[in-house]
């Protein structure tokens with residue numbers, strides 16, 4: 289290919305356009321949450337893996353936190369078990385917890401690790417139990433019953449929230465040029481395993497690592513309004529209104545909540561983007577255009 293052909297020129301142009309972004313993100317941490325719904329086909333999974341390797345090679349520190357809700361659901365179904373949710377959280381009895389560990393810590397985690405390594409990266413897969421990365425506590429809900437004038441505790445089994453992180457292992461991995469790939473399973477004080485929503489893990493991890501960016505990859509073009517248009521530049525007031533009027537619901541609730549908490553705690557930007565678009569992460573990082581919903585810290 290000659291250097292004067294339009295293709296060569298456009299390649300040079302793209303690289304030069306990316307330079308300010310590469311400078312800006314040099315040595316910065318990006319927490320990328322890869323949702324189970326975004327892992328839809330092999331080509332897309334490979335393009336995601338390639339993005340992670342490229343980010344690492346140009347000097348950023350990507351950390352992947354993955355989900356796998358649909359994949360857990362499929363295996364449970366094969367075992368003749370129905371998935372049940374309470375406020376977006378999977379009701380997790382002991383048998384379900386075993387399946388969660390096998391699917392997230394085994395199948396999904398190792399699939400992502402292999403894809404990244406095949407693209408030339410050095411990925412290491414962990415659950416939150418490895419080096420006690422994620423300390424969990426049991427998540428319980430209370431429901432107030434006006435008739436009985438009392439509140440009732442709702443136990444949804446082995447479901448946890450993040451109590452704290454021990455990030456020492458991540459520091460070692462980042463300095464060794466590895467890409468950590470984390471399954472959202474925590475360990476309690478009692479040594480028990482807890483199933484944690486992956487958005488919650490990604491948001492809290494971005495906070496404690498002082499990440500530059502939190503990116504949540506899902507299966508919509510972003511947070512949508514009632515007409516299906518992508519909303520962007522959302523702050524806490526707008527998000528609250530959208531939750532109250534029912535525009536934001538289900539699996540989008542933990543995403544917007546943890547993104548808001550992260551930006552309030554100092555993460556520079558949080559984005560909810562469409563993981564079904566090839567190279568969605570690169571488009572978000574290296575272009576001015578942005579491809580999803582930006583969540584803001586303060587109203588401007």
Ligand SMILES: Nc1ncnc2c1ncn2[C@@H]1O[C@H](COP(=O)(O)OP(=O)(O)O)[C@@H](O)[C@H]1O
Nearest residue numbers: 323324325506507508511512535536537539540
């Ligand atoms: N306002 C909204 N905009 C976009 N998606 C929404 C909205 N409210 C609810 N959702 C739902 O949230 C889902 C994304 O959450 P979830 O299924 O948990 O994905 P993931 O597996 O990526 O975490 C969307 O597919 C959509 O059904």
Ligand SMILES: CC(=O)N[C@@H](CCC(=O)OP(=O)(O)O)C(=O)O
Nearest residue numbers: 324355356357377378484485486
């Ligand atoms: C407590 C809880 O609901 N945990 C989730 C963990 C996986 C997850 O979060 O996967 P996605 O990001 O693909 O939805 C679950 O069991 O499905």
